[in-house]
Amino acid sequence: MQKRLIKRAVRKQETSKQPKQKGKRKPKPIPKEPTRTSIRERRPPIKYEDYEMNMMLTEMHTTDYRLKALNVLVNSGVFDELNSEVVKKIINSVMQ
Helix, strand or coil, X not given: CHHHHHHHHHHHHHHHHCCCCCCCCCCCCCCCCCCCCCCCCCCCCHHHXXXXXXXXXXXXXXXXXXXXXXXXXXXXXXXHXXXXXXXXXXXXXXXX
C-alpha cells in the first residue's frame, strides 16, 4: 500500500515539473488595409432635427409675443396714466 502511495507521489512531482502544454493557438490574422472612409459630414436624423428646432422656435415665439405686447403697451402711453401697482400687475400677467 505504501509503495503505491509513494509511486503516485513521485508521478505527481514529475508531472508538476513539466510545463503545461496549452492547446494550439491560431495564428493572428494579417491586418487588412483600412477601408475607405466617408468624407461626408455626419448629421443626426431629420426626426431629431425637427424636434430640436420646434422646441427652439416655440420658446422664441412666446418670448417675442410677450415682448411685442409689452412694447405696444409702453409705446401707447397707457402706463403713464395708471398706478404703479396696476402697471406691475399688467406686466406680470403679460409675462406669464
